[in-house]
Amino acid sequence: MSGGGDTPAINSSIEAVRNRASMLGFKVYGVLRGWKGLLGDGDIVDLTNIPYNGIYGGTGLLSSRTNPFPSKKNKEDRSEQILRNIERYKIDVLVTIGGDDTNGAAKQMYERYGIPVIGFPKTIDNDLRTRTMHRYQGKDHEVVLCPGFASGAMQIKKLAAKLHTTNESHQRIMVLEVMGRDAGWLTGSAMFGGAQMALIPEVVVTKERKDFFFEKVKENYMSSPKRSLIIAVSEGVRWYNDEKGEIDMVYASSELDEYGHPRFGGISGVIASELNKKLGIEARGQISGYIPRSGRCYEYDRRLTSTLADKVTDLLLREEFGRMPVMRDIVPYTELEEFHTDSIEMGNIGNFPLPQLYYNANEFQFSDQYVDFLTYIIGEPYRMEFNHQFPIVIP
Numbered sequence: 253m254s255g256g257g258d259t260p261a262i263n264s265s266i267e268a269v270r271n272r273a274s275m276l277g278f279k280v281y282g283v284l285r286g287w288k289g290l291l292g293d294g295d296i297v298d299l300t301n302i303p304y305n306g307i308y309g310g311t312g313l314l315s316s317r318t319n320p321f322p323s324k325k326n327k328e329d330r331s332e333q334i335l336r337n338i339e340r341y342k343i344d345v346l347v348t349i350g351g352d353d354t355n356g357a358a359k360q361m362y363e364r365y366g367i368p369v370i371g372f373p374k375t376i377d378n379d380l381r382t383r384t385m386h387r388y389q390g391k392d393h394e395v396v397l398c399p400g401f402a403s404g405a406m407q408i409k410k411l412a413a414k415l416h417t418t419n420e421s422h423q424r425i426m427v428l429e430v431m432g433r434d435a436g437w438l439t440g441s442a443m444f445g446g447a448q449m450a451l452i453p454e455v456v457v458t459k460e461r462k463d464f465f466f467e468k469v470k471e472n473y474m475s476s477p478k479r480s481l482i483i484a485v486s487e488g489v490r491w492y493n494d495e496k497g498e499i500d501m502v503y504a505s506s507e508l509d510e511y512g513h514p515r516f517g518g519i520s521g522v523i524a525s526e527l528n529k530k531l532g533i534e535a536r537g538q539i540s541g542y543i544p545r546s547g548r549c550y551e552y553d554r555r556l557t558s559t560l561a562d563k564v565t566d567l568l569l570r571e572e573f574g575r576m577p578v579m580r581d582i583v584p585y586t587e588l589e590e591f592h593t594d595s596i597e598m599g600n601i602g603n604f605p606l607p608q609l610y611y612n613a614n615e616f617q618f619s620d621q622y623v624d625f626l627t628y629i630i631g632e633p634y635r636m637e638f639n640h641q642f643p644i645v646i647p
Contacts, residue, residue: 253287253348254349255353256350258309258545260553261399263305263309263312263549268306273347273564276565281299281300282296282297283295283313287316294340306549308549317510325509326510338367346367347369347371350371351374352603354374359371359598359599362574369573370577371601373560380603387582396437396604397582402629405444408441420638423480424534425469425534425535428482431545432487433487434488435454435486435604444633449483450611451489453490453605454606457491459492462491462492465616468615491523504516504518517539517541551585559579563593566595576595580592
């Protein structure tokens with residue numbers, strides 16, 4: 253099953269796990285719409301011995317943010333319905349492709365009822381703790397690597413690179429909003445398309461920091477040869493609200509999903525408007541929205557899902573349930589192999605924000621350490637440039 257927000261790598265994950273489980277002799281079913289597909293009478297399809305397009309993004313099994321356990325939005329405990337359908341459909345092992353919410357519910361099913369589950373990591377935000385290590389300048393640093401992130405990062409890299417043409421034409425400041433409720437991992441990929449500054453949820457924008465940010469924006473804009481500046485901001489940035497006199501977040505909707513999360517959106521427009529008023533420089537907000545979730549599964553993600561599915565095979569053979577396959581190390585595409593994988597207990601997943609060493613808070617930029625990390629995954633930074641210089645005409 254797949255639950256929560258979609259990514260371009262879910263179908264690839266489904267295909268890879270299906271292929272390996274089939275080789276082991278399992279009949280492979282697909283649960284439709286996440287946990288919702290195991291409620292009521294169930295909504296199950298047979299994936300055994302049929303073609304499956306793993307390059308096409310999103311999830312053919314569909315998704316929802318259904319929580320089988322009691323929440324603020326739904327007080328009912330529906331776990332008994334899950335248990336009944338697992339027995340009715342004779343499900344031996346449940347593989348849940350999701351983030352902290354979907355796999356957190358699977359962990360509870362395992363711990364409370366002993367249901368054999370294997371979690372499979374999935375998140376665009378790349379903040380699901382995978383205990384992956386990034387070796388930089390001789391030292392190991394804990395980071396995160398989840399399927400879906402590489403494809404999303406590539407999309408943001410390309411979008412940021414494209415925005416330079418329109419931004420330079422009008423000598424504007426462009427505020428590019430990127431998905432990231434609690435972490436700035438994905439926002440940093442805009443730098444690889446030439447974004448010069450960034451704001452992330454991990455560093456709160458207080459009143460004093462906001463004033464410092466405006467000064468830095470003006471300095472960077474005025475020193476830009478083309479009077480053009482792109483600022484990447486995470487949707488979950490904590491921003492000081494002058495009218496309220498408090499730090500606030502911007503929501504597209506105050507309605508909560510079944511895991512208690514509101515829908516973010518609009519911080520880019522707020523920041524652009526304030527930059528316009530404060531600095532007198534034309535600024536525009538641009539929401540990347542669902543672009544990083546959309547489109548095909550890129551090569552790095554394709555091989556990553558295959559590698560993690562190899563580890564799922566190992567877990568199935570050993571009957572080691574309640575665990576999730578992860579990459580032990582950050583490696584280039586050619587080294588995505590099973591010997592670089594590990595598995596962790598699903599009770600140890602949780603969220604993992606961007607470490608301080610990966611972001612320069614004084615410069616509002618991502619550090620060289622982050623650049624090294626992401627280069628393994630999406631290649632070198634790239635920026636489109638118009639390099640012609642025109643001679644000035646004197647009357």
